[in-house]
Amino acid sequence: MSLFLERLVNGLADGSIYALLALALVVVFRSTGQLNFAQGEIGTMGAFFVSTLTLTGLPVWLSIGCAMLLGFVISAGVERIVVRPIEHRNPGAVIVALIGVFLGVNQVVAMIWGVDARSLPSVFPDDADDFVTIGGAPIRIARLGIIGVLIVVLFLLWLMFNKTKVGLAMRAVANNQESSNLVGIRVGSILVVGWGLAGAIGVLAAAMLAPSAGLTGTLMLGPFLLASVAAVLGGLDSPVGAVVGGLIIGLTEAFIVGYVDFLGADMLFPVMLVILLVVLLLRPSGLFGSERVERV
Amino acid sequence: MSGDGLLNVAGLSAGYGPIEVLHQIDFTVAEGEIVVILGANGAGKTTTMRAVSGMISRHGTVEFAGHDISGSKPDAILRTGISQVPQGRGTFTDLTVDDNLRAGGYTVKGSIEDDLERWYELFPRLSERRNQKAGSLSGGEQQMLAVARAMMPRPKLLLCDEPSLGLAPLITKELFRVLGSLRDEFGMSLLVVEQNAGMSLALADRAYVLETGHVVATGTGDELLADDTIKEAYLGVAN
Numbered sequence: 001m002s003l004f005l006e007r008l009v010n011g012l013a014d015g016s017i018y019a020l021l022a023l024a025l026v027v028v029f030r031s032t033g034q035l036n037f038a039q040g041e042i043g044t045m046g047a048f049f050v051s052t053l054t055l056t057g058l059p060v061w062l063s064i065g066c067a068m069l070l071g072f073v074i075s076a077g078v079e080r081i082v083v084r085p086i087e088h089r090n091p092g093a094v095i096v097a098l099i100g101v102f103l104g105v106n107q108v109v110a111m112i113w114g115v116d117a118r119s120l121p122s123v124f125p126d127d128a129d130d131f132v133t134i135g136g137a138p139i140r141i142a143r144l145g146i147i148g149v150l151i152v153v154l155f156l157l158w159l160m161f162n163k164t165k166v167g168l169a170m171r172a173v174a175n176n177q178e179s180s181n182l183v184g185i186r187v188g189s190i191l192v193v194g195w196g197l198a199g200a201i202g203v204l205a206a207a208m209l210a211p212s213a214g215l216t217g218t219l220m221l222g223p224f225l226l227a228s229v230a231a232v233l234g235g236l237d238s239p240v241g242a243v244v245g246g247l248i249i250g251l252t253e254a255f256i257v258g259y260v261d262f263l264g265a266d267m268l269f270p271v272m273l274v275i276l277l278v279v280l281l282l283r284p285s286g287l288f289g290s291e292r293v294e295r296v
Numbered sequence: 297m298s299g300d301g302l303l304n305v306a307g308l309s310a311g312y313g314p315i316e317v318l319h320q321i322d323f324t325v326a327e328g329e330i331v332v333i334l335g336a337n338g339a340g341k342t343t344t345m346r347a348v349s350g351m352i353s354r355h356g357t358v359e360f361a362g363h364d365i366s367g368s369k370p371d372a373i374l375r376t377g378i379s380q381v382p383q384g385r386g387t388f389t390d391l392t393v394d395d396n397l398r399a400g401g402y403t404v405k406g407s408i409e410d411d412l413e414r415w416y417e418l419f420p421r422l423s424e425r426r427n428q429k430a431g432s433l434s435g436g437e438q439q440m441l442a443v444a445r446a447m448m449p450r451p452k453l454l455l456c457d458e459p460s461l462g463l464a465p466l467i468t469k470e471l472f473r474v475l476g477s478l479r480d481e482f483g484m485s486l487l488v489v490e491q492n493a494g495m496s497l498a499l500a501d502r503a504y505v506l507e508t509g510h511v512v513a514t515g516t517g518d519e520l521l522a523d524d525t526i527k528e529a530y531l532g533v534a535n
Contacts, residue, residue, distance in 0.1 A: 165402065172388050172399045179386040181351065182379075184371040184403035184449060290390065 002137035007258045008251070013143040015250020016150035020205035021220075021227035022234065022242035023157070024198035029236045030174040031194040032087075034094055038078060038101040039202045040224030045105055046071045046203030047210045047219060048113045051120050060123045064207045068200040074105075075199020076192045083195075084188070110217050122211035146208045153201065154243065161239075170194055174237075226253075229272050233279055235289020244287060248275075301326045302485050303348070303378075303453055308356035310347035317343040319509040320356065325453060325487050330479055332496045332517065333489040334530060335506035341489035342383050344506070345457045348487070349373055349380045361452065375403055379451035383458050385442040389431030393422050396430050396441055400448030408448065415444040418474065436467035443474065447482075454478065456488040460495065468492065472499050493530035497521045 021039065028036045046067040053063035082097050124130075124145035131138040161167040172180045173190045180187050205227075206220055213219060230249045234241025249272060257265050279287060301324035311317040318340045325331045335341045347354040350370040358366045365373050388396050397415065401408035416423035419440045425433060430441055439459055446454055456475065460468040472495050478484040489506075490496035497503055500517035505526065513520065520526050 168395060168399055169402060171391060171395070172402075175388045175390045176386060178351075179382065179388060180399070181370050182349070182374075182382060182386065183400050183445065184374040185399070186371055 002135060003258075005135050005137035006139065007254045009137075009139050009143050009147075011251035011254030012247060013146040013250070014253060015247035016146050017205050017209045017223060017246075018227045018230045018249050019150055019243045019246025020153060020201055020208070021223055022230040022246045023153070023239055024201040024205070025227060025231045026234075026236060026239050026242040027194055027198045027201070029231070030239075031170065031191055032079070032083065034083065034098065035228065035236075036075075036078075036195075036198065037095070037098040038105055039075075039198065040206075040220030040227070041102050041105040041109070042071055042074050042078075042199050043202035043206030044217065044220045045074070045109050047120060047206040047215055048109055048118075050203075050207050050210075051118050051215055052113075054121055060121050064123060064204065067207060068203045071199035071201075071203030072196035073199075075202070076196035078199075079192055079195035080188075084191070106217060113217075115217060118215040120207070120210040120215045123207075126211060142211065149204070149208060150243070153204070157239065166190070166193065225269070226272065229276050233276055233286055235286030237290055238286065238288035241286055241288030302329075302361055303487065304357070304359040305348065306357045306359075308344070308347055308354060308358065310343050310352055310354035312343075312352070317509050318347060318354075321506070321509070321511050323504050323511065323514075325485050327452075327485055328479060328483060329501045330476070330486040330488065330499055332500035332503040333487070333506050334491070334493055334496065334503055334520070334526075335489065336491060336529075338508070339506040340509040341491075341506060342457055343509075345380060345383075345455050345487075345489055349378060349455060351380075371403065374449055374451075377450075377452035378455060379446040379449050379453070380455040381439075381442045381446045381457060381459060383461065385435075385438045387430040387433075387438050387441050387445070389429065391430060392427050393430055393433070393441060394426040396445050397422075397448055400445035403449050411448055411450070415447055418477070419444050435462055436464070436471070439463060439467075439471060440474070443471075443478075447478070447484075451484070453485045453487060456486065458490060459488065460490060460492040468495060472496070475499060491530070493521075493526065 024039055025036060028034060049067040049070055050063045053066055054060055078101055082101060083094055086094050086097050122142045124142040126142040130141045132141060161171060169185045169190050172185060173187050177187050209223060210219055226249050227246065230245035231242050233248065234245030252272065252275065253268055256263050256268065256271055263271060303325040305324065306322050307320045309316055309318050309320055333341060333344060346352045348358060350368055350373040356366065357364070360376055360378060363376050365376060388399060391399065397412055398408065401411060416426065421437055422441055422444060425437065430438060433441060459471055463471065475486060475488065476499055479486060488496055497517040497520055503515065503517050503520050504511050505513040505520065513526065
């Protein structure tokens, strides 16, 4: 029982990171209809930036805040400088351009910070004895903290989307850009904000992951793939779906590695793809994706 | 040209890419006036609307309430007081009726609660459905929603692009009654483009007839209704 609880919390904590990253992907997809391949790499860059800032003595939480700001600016810049000019001419080419950004950011990180692994301090108490005992299971506080971060982010996003004017504008732009123009929303600015927001969330996910996973240039590669699966699983246009998808992936990972010996960690991706395939066969738009109901 | 109307349009040309659809047309809308531009498919009606509201690039002079808006962007034109009901309604189908109206009030500074209640009062059906997604409304309800949303920015001039399109005659009648009341009760000026000559000319103070991007006739609504060539072309009545 205690082992089960430990695996449950670990699964939810990893799942929270996938959920954050999947949320970032969904925020961009809803507004622009693009999968931002560079999402994970921008996160990795942010995590390295956090490590540099903490080395100067800045508190970890403040460093993460600054790095999220950097993630916002870079991601917003990608929309404005790369995506928008290309999209007007050839929407299909945007995918290739974003893969280019992915490679570019990856290389820039290697140039600036080198290829050696670093350790990143956690924003939560993370020493050997920083755990609480729940139901006989030692649960690390840092793991619980990650789940808490997801909950806080979700609450803030909900507030923003449902209670603010810019949130309403983002939902309007996601639904109908032409009509958004007609009611006086500056669509371009809203897209920039959406991408920036996604960039900041991606950095947060990376900063949550790096303390336990170790900070390397490939930090976000696996998580990005899993988050993409999570986003598609949940429905690419559904924030709720992204979160549920992320948590499902995290739990599946923890339980397969923990309980199904003959599959283990190596078979993780194939198992995820089978789950994805089954869900998409039964529900083509994902668990929470909108099958549009429209009367004409 | 500097006319004395609320909206003065002179030598307006517009199109898509290299194709010019609208060739140097002139028209005016006076304060509190309902003007109809009548035309068949492809005459350039929608292009006229989009050119006035700044959604496409155009040449010529567009002057509104004393401002030259010939080169202005859509959100700037909206802020000077021109709001548009697009063809096909263009509601935010995934958003609730209430959020649609709130999005309509995006450019308004300060509280829009009184505006919401005013339009809910005029459109009780929308009030009943305020928490329903717009995509689940009937065609007529969506058209009402599109009109209410366009009124949220507190415009002086409302542009309506073929509001009767796809609506049953009874619903069209109800819609035109509402459009009339916007002028009578709220002092609005309206520019309506239509194919439905019978009902729109009955509503219009003045009308222009648009053919292949040129204005070919103009007069009061009643004059055009009585005109034989108009009858033949737009009302399906032989001499």
